[in-house]
Each structure stands twice: as C-alpha cells, then as structure tokens.
Amino acid sequence: MENKYAFTLTPAPHETALELLRECNLFTQVYGLSLTQAQMENLVQGHDRALEETGRVEFGEGIIKKLITAFRTSPFITQENYEETLFELQYAFYYFKGEANERIGDDELIGYMLSVFNGRAQGSLEYLTQTALPRLCRELRRGKDLHDAEAAGR
C-alpha cells in the first residue's frame, strides 16, 4: 500500500508515564516500596526499549501500573530490589507476550508471573524468566489453554 501520509505512533509521553509512577508510589509506600525520580525515569526508558526490542506497539497507559499493583505484596520484593525487579518483570512481560504467540491476556500473564514468582521461583527472576515462562509459552504455542499449559509447564 502507498505510504504517502503515514502517521507516527509514539509511546505515551514520558511525563505521563512518570506521573503514573508517582501515583503508584502513593499506594506502595505502605509496603515499604517507592521509586526515586531517577528510578522512575529508568523504568520509563526501559519500557520504551522493551517495546522496541520486542517489536510491540502499546496503547493506553502501559503495563507498569498493573505489574506494581500485582507485585507490591510479594514477600520477595524489598526496597533494595524493587526497581531492578520491576525492570526485569516489565521486559519479561512484553517478551513472553510475543513468545506465547499472543495466546495469553495481560492479566493472565501477570497472574501467572506473580504465582510462579511467589511460589516455586521463591523470588528468583532467573527461574521465572528462564524456566517457567519459556515452558508456559511452549505449551501455549502447542495450542493448550492456559490451565493445561500451566499444568504441563510445572
């Protein structure tokens, strides 16, 4: 198709994303978790890079708020590893959405990540991203539904 008047999709403006993270700080502080301005900026840049590297386009406010909301209660997340964990989870989320051939919804994937992270991974991002998620995606690509894929991926 002719591409004379293409338009450009850009990720949400950084200021919007930063504002969202500031809001998140308000409800994570009770769990002893908060992000500094520098950490927030790092996460926002990581978000853009994750989308670019995984070849995805996002509409709306992104996934970071959902990740924070889900993982803020995890006993394996502390103030010390909070930013690094979010950074890794964010990248893993986009990467494995593609690896699963889009066969899993956002909430389902986050739910699975949280369940494994708090369960058999015992807070190990390495186990989550190098063992559990690849297994789950392999089973989903084989056509299994989420329930069966989870069972087979154990």
Add this chain to the structure above:
Amino acid sequence: MGEYALSVIPDFGKMPAELTHAQLLSLSERMRSLLARRTALFTAGESSSVPIETAQALAEGLSLSLRAYLDESGQSDRLLLRGDLEELRARGERVLRRRAEQSRELWNTLCLAPHIENRSLCDTLRSIGGFWHLWEPRFFPQELPCDIDYQLIEPVPETLCGVDYLLEYLRRLYAETSLLSHFDSARAEALLQRTYRDYKELPVNLCEPVFDCALGLELLGSDILSIEMTAESLERLSELFEPMSESAGKAALSAAANTLCAKLGSSDTLSLDYFTRHAMSLHPRIEASRCTGSLGGVFTPTAKD
C-alpha cells in the same frame, strides 16, 4: 524512544487541497484513537499491546474501509477531519461486505458455468469458495484468504487488495469464460491442445489462445468461430501488418477486438476494455514474430495434415 510509522491513509494525496500541519496532527491523533479502539476490540480488551505487524495490519484494514466508504459515497477526504471515524469505518465495512456478496454471486455463476477442464482453474475456484468463511472484514479486510493460481490474460493490479482484488479477478475471469463459451468446446480444446500440449494440467490461461486466434481471423475477415488459423492465413496476417506503423497496427488490433467482442456478445465496458487492451498488447509480439518469419507464435496455427 521507539516510534512506529503506520500507514493509515494511502492515497490521501487525493485531497483537494494540501492539509495544514495542524490538520495533519489532528488527523494523526484521530487515527491513533481509532486504531487504539480497534486494537482493544481485536484483543477483546485482554491485551494493551500488540506486535507491530498486527498494528500495521489493523491500520491497513482501517485505511481500506475508510477509503472504500469515501470512494463509494463520493465524499471528500476532508470528512476524515470532522466525521465520526468509527462510524465512517463501519460504513466502509458495509461497502466491502456488499462487494463480498457481489463476488460470491459471480463465483457461484462461474462454478455453475461449464468450462474447459484445467487443474489450476478448478483449484482456484475451489479455494475461493473458502474466502467468505475466512475473510475478516471487521479487522483485516485487506487480506485475501484463498489461493488464486489460475492466470488471467491480464493480471489484476497489485494495488487492489482483499475483496476488491477478488471481485476484479472474478469479473475478469467471468469476461474470459463468457467469451470462451461462444466457441465450440471441441474446437477450443483442439486449439488449446496444439498450443500447450497438456492444457488440462498446466497452469495456463484457456481463453488467450482462442481469443488471439479469433482476433487474427477477424482481422482477415474470416469466420471467427472456426478458430482455424491456416498457414495461408498467417501469411496474409503478416502481409497485413507489414506496411502498418505501430499506431496503425494497434488501431487495427483495437478495432478488430471491438468487433469481435460485439459479435460474441461481450460488449460490456469491462470486456471491451479488457480484450482491447490485450489485443493492443499483441502488437510488439506480432512485430517480433514477423521479423522471424512466422506469426505462428502469436496465432496458434492449425495442425498440418
């Protein structure tokens, strides 16, 4: 920062006047919102992100639907700046669905019509039969979920896509089949046998050799329905073209194609344009063949006894 240029309004250059920068920005934002809504519908709200290829395909689908409505209704492209884009897209989808119905009727007619046996034609018609089950006009109207292998005399322009491509393909195929049906099938098959040897199995066009032969006979004022091109007829054709300039040769071919179509009852605009274009495209081949001594490569000759 990752940026993605998505093609959403092809042919937007048809706008009567150039858009101002502010209008382009406004249009981009409106398109972005529409694409976001379509993506949410496509993922059933379960995913806030999609692969760039999916976003591009959804954008192309929007573009095709909007273009279909604007072209069909004769509305100015400027309507995109102020109209409800989702409503315009939905109207475009209805236009495309109507075209899909037209193509289904044509396909039904073609399936019921008797035609000369040819594997690629049969496979193509069979595969097209699945189109209406697999086509997704809501999201990807630009796709053509079937295999079209049978070669037409003149291929459908690649600028067409989805149901527009299919409809044009079927119209052309119908024009060819209708024209071919006026000839005695035994004579046509004998001609095809001489032209291709294994016309039933090869992916070849069935109408072209028959039309070309009849065209040559029309130029000579002979019986077109005989589709018998003798050596003497070939010689006379060569002599006919010898003194002609390129424009005169093309004019003669064009006039003969018009007369031929009229005699065969294929006088609708599509058939006339289609076969006239093809007839004129024969001129370079005729000239090249004349230089080598025989027009037998253009007009299949009758077998020698």
